[in-house]
Amino acid sequence: GAGVSQSPSNKVTEKGKDVELRCDPISGHTALYWYRQSLGQGLEFLIYFQGNSAPDKSGLPSDRFSAERTGGSVSTLTIQRTQQEDSAVYLCASSWAGGRTDTQYFGPGTRLTVL
């Protein structure tokens, strides 16, 4: 079946502009995660959605970052007033139930470049 998909695959924007990144999780997966990976770095947790529960936003680096998950499926990560330090690959992952032993399935990522 289809895996996690993300769009766009690449995004180049100017400093100060807003961007929206989209994630389509695997059908049936109730948990969805957003991570950020800077060049040569590990994965930085951003936000976690599980079913209808309130999302865990503890990883969002500033109030310029927000995310929504509509209908328990597709998620959008929004970065307002982008800064150059926001340049990174943004990865989305989903899992069946977000349980403590669930495998996370990652999408291909969106490479964001802020000029």
Added chain:
Amino acid sequence: GQQVMQIPQYQHVQEGEDFTTYCNSSTTLSNIQWYKQRPGGHPVFLIQLVKSGEVKKQKRLTFQFGEAKKNSSLHITATQTTDVGTYFCAGLPNTGNQFYFGTGTSLTVIP
């Protein structure tokens, strides 16, 4: 705060040599997962360890979880060029559902 460190950051080996990456957590973990990311790709799940002292093998890969559940290792025997990539550990603390990823070890295999 919670931290998961990995060493080394980079490793170059000749094809056929062994390779080990180590993962250390500042706090006790409930479980630990390992992922592999090929160059230009996304992380792919390899394995999960849950029990103290657990050892699991996948062909040439051996994964260990420490007795105190604060460290883990991945050992590759007789590396091949297909092993190239970055290996990440991801630790789950005893509370919460957030996995803390290590900084990763980038493996280069020289033919």
